[in-house]
Amino acid sequence: MRIELGALQSEIPAIAGMELKTLCERLAMIGFPVDAVETQNGVTVLEVDVTANRGDALSHRGLARDLAAAMGAPLAPLPSVPSAEGEALLPVRLEADACPIYATAMLKIDNSRANQTPESAAAFLAAMGSNAKGMAAVDASNELLHRYGHPTHAFDADKIKGGVCVRWAKKGETLLTLDGVNRVLDTKDMVIADDSGPIALAGVIGGDSTKVVESTKRVFLESAYFDxxxxxxxxxxxxxxxxxxxxxxxxxxxAFARAARDIYADRLVSWAGAELLASWTIGQCKQRDMEPPGAFLSKKILDRIAGEPIQLDEAKSILISLGCLVESNDDELIVRPPSWRHDLRIAEDYSEEILRIRGYDKIGATLPPMTGAPEPQPLSYQQRRVLSRRLTQLGFYQTVTLGFTSPDIDAKYADTPPEGRTLVNPLGIEYSVMRASILPSLFDAAEVNLRHGAKDVRLFEIAPVYESSLDGPDETSALAMVWAGTIGGEDPLTPARSVIVADLIAVARDLGFTGDADIIEPGQGLFGLEIPLSAFSGIEEVIPAFKPFSRYPMATRDISLLVPLNLSYGVLEASVRSALGSAPLLSVKCVDVFKDNKLTAEGKQAWLVRMRFQSFDRTLTGGEVESWVQAAITAAKQHGGVLRG
Amino acid sequence: MNLHLLPPEIEKAHGDFAGHLEACADLDAVMRLKGAYLGRDGSFAARMIDILKAAPKEQKRELGAAINALKNKWEESLKARQSALEELRRQRAAQAQSWDATLPPPLPPRGALHPLTRLIDRLVGIFRPLGYHVEEGPEAETEAHNFDGLNIPEDHPARGSADTFYFKDHPKMLLRTHTSPVQVRVLKRLAPVIEQKGGVRFLAPGRVYRKDEIDPTHSPMFHQVEGMLVGRGIGMHHLKGTLDYAIKALFGPDAATRFRPSYFPFVEPGCEVDARCPLCGGAGCRVCKGAGWVEILGAGLVHPDVLKFAGIDSDTWSGFAFGMGIERIAMMVSQTPDLRLFFENDQRFLAAMGGLD
Structure with missing residues (x-):
């Protein structure tokens, strides 16, 4: 909200001598931080941040009211203007209970006078960011809104057909509003209507058919309260x-509706020489709206919230300074809010007011006592931490990518239809589906890095992925990794080579993933793997149980096998293990694969298979180890493997 | 040495010897030179023996001495050269095996955690000694958790489709707009056992979504860390004490905080907390826009309606909650000029801003 410093000072003269920085601090400390200050041609305008609950502070008067309470300084009196309720010059009916009071006046305008708005008012409006129209009825309404916060409206009285009624719109009714839009009204819209139909959308915007123009001779003012x-x-x-x-x-x-009407009418008289024909008011400030049931503010609650004892007398005087009605009991206050405050309802609301006006800086600071035992970090959090840290040690960079994707990309990765994961109001089609896989986002990020000249790109992200289900998007966590480019070649000892599938499989194994590594290769040397977090084992929180190991010597034997090119190593290893079922086999693994043109042409390859044997209770003899090696070779024969010469 | 008794060719050979020896680059060359001068057959030494044999008797003594002297000289020189070359070979072999420490060593690969994760983990670490654990909630949330349970009125503008992403086939589901729905989830779970537990305190870090176009200061997805404590007799002084501790832990012991009244529907009283600008120390700079203070988070005492919604007696139990925007703080402390950098995942940015911690 824009606040012109001079206009604020005229509402609360006590701030006249205050330094601007002090004023801004002061405003911030009562809940109205100043986002910006601009001074142009000697006019200083503050951009004040008003929270959504404080509609009452959306004016110079409203802000001054809070400042006055905080400073213990008086507000300037409201302009003293004549107020006389007279005969209705136009029938006005209130048919919607959302409008309990409608104060109005009829004035005759001297439309021969051009530029009816005084320069000071025009300057004030300019500071508020709007241009004076030169028509007093329009400009004064605008000026009152910014100065006092009460919206008013003027109709061209001669364009009103018959009487005026505040009612709910009827089905099918339309209204051409001041912004040139022809609006189809809803039966829940409250309108100001004349005999021809709606002429304004109550409390929102006026209608085009009755708008005040330069030739307007009589105006019908509106100062009401709308729910x-x-x-x-x-x-x-x-x-x-x-x-x-x-x-x-x-x-x-x-409670200000009538006063606003009076000030409005007075502006038209003093600015433009208008003649007040009559003022009259329909409805009233109902008891209910003036005095909602009081809230009980006990000393106990106030002291608990403040963290220290606060005398009820002090609390009471603060609340009174804010315009509240306060009665006191022994250990509690019964408080009713002022008519302009709609945010005060319960004891906590009033406690805040007391602390706010005392100053939050007066509240003490202490750590709350520990109660109960702290809970452990959830396993999912620990798991993410362990995986992330290990991956960074393996050279991977953690990324953060958006959770959205496009239907086209989704179709390539998702197992479920996109409908259950689709947003009604996405930023665009490419952001319209909650992703089933993180990989496409990581591939994109990897490609961008390669384009920027990165040689070795390793990225990972742990994030939610979604599946469609009848109950809504089914959200689980997954780890995605992408590796692309060249490894090594950046120091004398590490030769350069391209990243291959095996590199990513190794990472998955290193992380403890034992399932099938379904590597995705979108091309351009990119490799990606996504694993649901549920596929990783839990975190061991304590030292695991001791597993004994042998203290006898280990025998290591390598066999070089010529095997068919299409044989899967896993199959061979399983056979060897099975053949050596009774042997103290510690490990068996293929430590080298040899393929050259000649072997390939013969449909062969060579494997160097290393076996380690170790007994728990004795030293193995050469003979028995040899017999196991022979058994392994026999097993290999079943798959077309022969000892390489 | 008296060489006049020897023929001129020997004299010349001797004159050339030093040059030949100097030219020997390796031991083989030395051996070849040795062969040529001192070898059994065809060498200069063999020639000299022949000359000695053929010499007249009276010259033999003098000539023999001269020949021996010459041979000794050659031998000594060859030996010296040989050991010098051997020493050189040893030196070179040692050099070849040693690693020049100024060469690039084979560094293990180095990745990094994302800077936003680092900041979140730092906060989790700061609150752990106070007994806070991490709580998590889904990003695809229900309207009830995201709004209803947090005392956000049915017609609040934040509920509109201009601010909040909703799911097409599930109109009551949305992408959470803050981490506060985790409050509702935890409180509901806590309600039946609150007497035994004596309350709860937790942090809820996570990703949240709002319908903002991507620009240097906005992203439709960003991170928050929510904090909540519920116990008996909790007041604003507890909130102040806790956040004062946390902000000092984050920005250093000299960090100052300022609590200003503010409004969030799910707290009452509500406040915003500023930290003394960590960049200029309060003098006023670009980051704090001259104010000397930067907004860090929103907070307040848990609104009784939030406790009631979860089934907790608000006369007995009270608490506080706070929530902070991680990107905002990360940008501020690192002076990152553009929010989008956090989501572009350029390895150069990640390497510089992230870490292994």
Missing amino acids: PRTVRAAARRHGVQTDASSRFGRGADI
């Missing part, structure tokens, strides 16, 4: 936010 919910809903339904709707929508001051 916040109704206004908010209408503004949202019609997608139009106005200065009026943002104030009515947060709750205007019902």
Whole structure:
């Protein structure tokens, strides 16, 4: 909200001598931080941040009211203007309970006078970011809104057909509003209507047919109270936010409706020589709206929230300074909010007011006592930490990519249809589906890195992935890794080579993943693997149980086998293990694969298979080890393997 | 040495010897030279023996001495050269085997955690000694957890499709707009056992979504860390004490905090917390826009309606909650100029900003 310093000072003269920085601090400390200050041609404007609950502070008067309470300084009196309720010059009916009071006046305008708005008011409006129109009825309404916070409206009285009625819109009714939009009204819209139909959307925006123009001879003023919910809903339904709707929508001051009407009429008289024909008011400030049931603020709650004893007398005087009605009992206050505050309901609300005006800086600071035992970190969190750290040690960079994808990309990776994971209102089609796989995002990131000249790209991310289900998007966590480019070649000892599938399989094994590593190769030397976090074993929190190991010598034997090119090593190893079932076999693995053109042409390859034997209770003899080696060779023969000469 | 008794060719050979020896680059060459001068057959030494044999008797003594002297001289020189070359070979072999420490060594690969993870982990570490554990919740949330349970009115603008992503086939489901729904989940779980447990305290880090176009300061997905404590007799002073500790732990012992009244529907009283600008120390700079303070987080005492929604008696139990935007703080402390850098995943950025911790 824009606040012109001079106008604020005229509402609370005590700040006149205050340094600007001090004022900004002061405002921040009562809940209204100043986002920016601009000074142009001697006019200083503050951009003040007002929270959504404080519609009452959306004006110079409103802000001054809080400052006055905090500083213990008086507010300037409101302009003293004549107020006389007279005969209705136009029939006005209130048919919607969302409008309990409608204060109005009829004035005759001297439309021969051009530029009816005084320079000071025009300058004030300019500081508020709007241009004066030169028509007093329009400019004064605008000026009052920024100065006092109460939205008003003027109709061209001669364009009103018959009487005026505040009612709910009827199905099918339309209204051409001041912004040139022809709006189809909803039966939940509250409208100001004349005999021809709606002429304004109550509390939101006026109608085009009755707007005040330079030739307008008589104006019909409106200063009412419209229910916040109704206004908010209408503004949202019609997608139009106005200065009026943002104030009515947060709750205007019902008790100020008449005074605002009087000030408005007085402006027209003094600015433009208008003649007040009559003022009259329909409805009233209902008891319910003036005095909602009081809240009980006990000393116990206040002291608990403040962290120290606060005298109820002090609390009471603060609340009174804010305009509350306060009665006291022995150990509690019964508080009713002022008519302009719609955010005060329960003891906690009033406690905040007391602490706010005392100053949050006066609250003490202490750590709460420990109660109960701390809970362990969840396993999922620990698992993510362990995996992430291990991957960074393996040279991988953790990424953060957006959780969205496009339907086209999704189709290549998802097992479930995209519908259950699709957003109604995405930023664009490419961000419309919650991803079933992290890999496409990582492949994109890897490609960008390669384009930027990276030689060895290793990326990983642990993030949610989604499947469609009847109950909604089914969210689980997955680890995705992508590796691309060249390894090594950057120091004298490490030769360069391209990344291959085996590199990523090795990482998966290193992380403890024992399942099938389903490596995705989208081309360009990129390799990707995604593993659900559920596939990893849990975190061992304590030292695992002791497993004995042999203290006798180990025998290592290598056999070089010529095997068919299409034989899978896993098959051979399984056979060897099975053949050596009774032997104290410690390990068997293929430690070298040899393929050259000649062997390949013969459909062969050579494997160097290393076996380690070790007994728990004795030293093995050469003879028995030899017999096991022979058994292994025999097993290899079943698969076409022969000892290489 | 008296060489006048020897023929000129020997004299010349001797004159050339030093040059030949100097030219020997390796031991083989030395051996070849030795053969040529001192070898059994055809060498200069053999020639000299022949000359000695043929010499007149009276010259033999003098000539023999001269020949011996010459042979000794050659032999000594050859030996010296041989050991010099042997020493050189040893030196070179040692040099060849030794590693020049100024060469690039074979470094193990080095990756990095994402800077946002580092900051989140740091916060988790800061709160752990106070007894806070990590709680998690789904990113695809229900309207009830994201809004209803947090006292956010039905017609609150944040619920609109202009701010919040909703799922097409599941109109009551959305992408959580903050980590606060984790509060609702934990409180509901806690409600039946709150007496035994005596309350709860936790951090909820995670990703959240809002319908913002991607630009230098906005992203439709970003990170928050939520914190909550529920116990008996919890007041604003506990919130202040806790956040004061945390901000000092994050920014250093000289960090100062400022608590300002503010408003969030799920807390009452509510506040925003500023830290003294960690860059300029309060003097005013670009980062704090001259104010000397930077907003760090929003907080407050848990609204009684939030406790009631979860089934917890708000007369007995009270608490506080706070939530902070991780990207905002990360950008501030690192002076990263553009939010998008955190999501582009350029390895150069990640290597510089991330770490192995």
